[in-house]
Amino acid sequence: MSSDLFSALKEKVAGKQRKIVFPEGLDERILTAVSRLANEQIVAPIVIGNEEAVKQKASELGLTLPNVEIIDPHQYEEMDELVRAFVERRNGKVTEEAARKLLFDDENYFGTMLVYMDKAHGLVSGAAHSTADTVRPALQIIKTKPGIRKTSGVFIMVRGEEKYVFADCAINIAPDSQDLAEIAVESANTAKMFDIEPRVAMLSFSTKGSAKSPETEKVVEAVRLAKEMAPDLVLDGEFQFDAAFVPSVAKKKAPDSVIQGDANVFIFPSLEAGNIGYKIAQRLGNFEAIGPILQGLNKPVNDLSRGCNAEDVYKLTLITAAQSL
Numbered sequence: 230m231s232s233d234l235f236s237a238l239k240e241k242v243a244g245k246q247r248k249i250v251f252p253e254g255l256d257e258r259i260l261t262a263v264s265r266l267a268n269e270q271i272v273a274p275i276v277i278g279n280e281e282a283v284k285q286k287a288s289e290l291g292l293t294l295p296n297v298e299i300i301d302p303h304q305y306e307e308m309d310e311l312v313r314a315f316v317e318r319r320n321g322k323v324t325e326e327a328a329r330k331l332l333f334d335d336e337n338y339f340g341t342m343l344v345y346m347d348k349a350h351g352l353v354s355g356a357a358h359s360t361a362d363t364v365r366p367a368l369q370i371i372k373t374k375p376g377i378r379k380t381s382g383v384f385i386m387v388r389g390e391e392k393y394v395f396a397d398c399a400i401n402i403a404p405d406s407q408d409l410a411e412i413a414v415e416s417a418n419t420a421k422m423f424d425i426e427p428r429v430a431m432l433s434f435s436t437k438g439s440a441k442s443p444e445t446e447k448v449v450e451a452v453r454l455a456k457e458m459a460p461d462l463v464l465d466g467e468f469q470f471d472a473a474f475v476p477s478v479a480k481k482k483a484p485d486s487v488i489q490g491d492a493n494v495f496i497f498p499s500l501e502a503g504n505i506g507y508k509i510a511q512r513l514g515n516f517e518a519i520g521p522i523l524q525g526l527n528k529p530v531n532d533l534s535r536g537c538n539a540e541d542v543y544k545l546t547l548i549t550a551a552q553s554l
């Protein structure tokens with residue numbers, strides 16, 4: 230199923246020559262994926278780094294980089310233009326001197342500015358940087374789409390024929406009810422991009438009032454808000470995971486719900502739950518975890534897990550290119 234999913238994405242982006250920036254030019258996994266993408270002519274990669282060092286590393290790895298653009302921030306002729314635009318975008322929050330230093334020293338800020346300035350269509354980073362360092366430039370510069378308050382990160386969890394969406398597993402540490410409702414609606418939209426007809430479960434440690442606490446009430450309110458935001462969406466909660474996923478348990482715990490153990494989009498109540506939950510499914514349940522895919526940004530920027538391999542980089546790049554169309 231995972232290979233079907235990616236053949237469809239490949240077909241979608243092939244020939245479109247989407248320019249995707251890779252700030253981590255010296256990472257072996259990144260270079261391996263870039264070489265494959267360039268040789269297959271699926272995207273037009275832009276690698277950030279010292280040209281000689283990147284070429285040397287590629288040659289040590291036995292990789293070719295046909296038609297790969299390598300940009301060294303220290304040699305970049307349009308740096309002044311980037312600095313001016315960055316200062317203007319940050320609107321008083323960064324001085325010219327600090328902006329110049331960030332763009333020279335931090336490849337994620339530099340790469341994100343290339344996307345913001347329409348010199349590239351999307352960015353993939355995070356193989357060697359924490360999520361915070363990878364996404365902060367995007368939150369500050371690219372920002373969220375009109376009508377969306379918060380960006381969030383979903384994983385597509387794939388095992389054989391099974392496909393599920395888990396969110397938020399990457400960004401919002403302590404989402405409130407409004408955040409959770411927005412994450413649910415956005416995740417349902419992302420699910421459709423992967424041919425998943427969304428059936429959304431808002432998760433908790435309680436099912437339909439079996440426990441009451443500020444944590445469970447937060448999810449109950451999120452369900453109410455999400456139904457208001459997207460009345461046609463199949464969505465319910467609050468559910469424990471078994472009530473959302475196992476039909477016989479749903480019959481006992483939530484017999485009147487529209488979800489009868491057949492949810493496929495799972496919204497976790499906190500980042501602790503979401504990040505731990507996806508890694509357990511990945512490492513104990515043998516699910517392939519594709520993502521995190523950031524949703525709600527004006528332009529696609531995606532963050533890899535530092536535990537990724539070259540195949541993960543390749544796949545997240547296909548998703549990034551598809552998001553940019």
Ligand SMILES: CC(C)(COP(=O)(O)OP(=O)(O)OC[C@H]1O[C@@H](n2cnc3c(N)ncnc32)[C@H](O)[C@@H]1OP(=O)(O)O)[C@@H](O)C(=O)NCCC(=O)NCCS
Pocket residue numbers: 322360361362364365368369373378379380381398399400401402504521
């Ligand atoms: C995402 C994260 C880095 C943002 O934290 P931060 O850098 O301290 O952010 P700040 O609160 O200083 O905000 C920086 C900017 O980002 C914006 N921002 C913060 N969170 C945002 C969100 N979820 N969506 C959109 N914008 C957001 C702020 O509005 C602010 O914009 P401004 O400077 O233009 O006013 C932080 O929430 C975080 O570390 N999350 C957990 C990441 C993680 O480790 N995940 C697990 C591994 S995947």
Ligand SMILES: CC(=O)OP(=O)(O)O
Pocket residue numbers: 355358359360398399504520521533534535536
């Ligand atoms: C998504 C995620 O958990 O990223 P990392 O493993 O890099 O912290």
